[in-house]
Amino acid sequence: MITMKDIVREGHPALTKVSEEVELPLSTANKDLLQEMIQFLKNSQNEEIAKKYDLRAGVGLAAPQLGINKKLMAIYFQDENGKLYEYGLANPKVVSHSVGKAYLSGGEGCLSVDRHVEGYVPRHARITLRATDMDNNPVSLRLKGYPSIVFQHEVDHLNGIMFYDHINKDNPFEVPENARPIE
Ligand SMILES: Cc1nc(NNC(=O)[C@H](CC2CCCC2)CN(O)CO)c(F)c(N2CCN3CCOC[C@@H]3C2)n1
């Protein structure tokens, strides 16, 4: 099972590399890896298991955070309406996005960053993301609000981008032009 010792921390070269696309159809190894990544997220959100294995809670995880520079990412959370987002995705790509921006009002963190970095992380408010799922089916997701932010954080990891790269150095809490806060 994946635990925190498997997650590389800032300074590790895997986090700032552009990862490679994976061959399709997904190999058994890559399918198993996506499954393990989803299981880590489920474990991290289970109070007992998280306590037992000292897991930090996560709603998304990208393969580079395991030192694996492949375009693989896992998502697991429920949105405010209780809709479940459970995905293991290969070669995700933001194919279109809104002009408008959005940001989490509480800022962002990262399982690969062992420090608090304050400030708003401006992202596209709405995106259309294309990828291949664990069953080798093409997926096209239109995302907004909290889900849109989570997916963008993970896709960034596959391109070697950390959340703090988006924070305004001079004024971390500057609200970007036509951006909306997401609670
Ligand atoms: C927002 C949030 N970020 C948590 N952690 N950070 C992460 O997931 C990092 C990725 C997120 C950081 C900002 C956007 C994406 C991991 N990253 O580094 C991967 O690249 C949470 F854990 C969390 N939630 C809310 C839902 N809750 C359900 C019940 O269980 C606890 C869980 C806590 N919300």
Ligand code: NI
């Ligand atoms: Ni992260």
